[in-house]
Amino acid sequence: MTVFSYYPGCALQAMSWDYRESxxxxxxxxxxxxxxxxxxxxxxxxxAHSLDEAMSIALPLRNLVTAExxxxxxxxxxxxxxxxxxxxxxxxxxxxxxxxxxxxxEHRILD
Numbered sequence: 312m313t314v315f316s317y318y319p320g321c322a323l324q325a326m327s328w329d330y331r332e333s334x335x336x337x338x339x340x341x342x343x344x345x346x347x348x349x350x351x352x353x354x355x356x357x358x359a360h361s362l363d364e365a366m367s368i369a370l371p372l373r374n375l376v377t378a379e380x381x382x383x384x385x386x387x388x389x390x391x392x393x394x395x396x397x398x399x400x401x402x403x404x405x406x407x408x409x410x411x412x413x414x415x416x417e418h419r420i421l422d
Contacts, residue, residue, distance in 0.1 A: 317345035356391035
């Protein structure tokens, strides 16, 4: 069985129970184990990216660091969350020194 860390995001956790249950069923059928990212935070997809650039990096960065520490690939079900996580990784590649300074960030996000 292949194991992934899993970031459900706020919408799946709070409102989209049917989508969440479908994802679990498909993962089971495909013999994938999804381990929910411990202590995950909202990625800021709804407002952070338009209100505060630093927050739009900090929120998904925290989840990426948590996933990295687990040593597993990260599965993301929500397309908005996926976009925020990918955008954060791109910004990290483009300006790693700034992000490391601004957030005291010492981890390397895996590609």
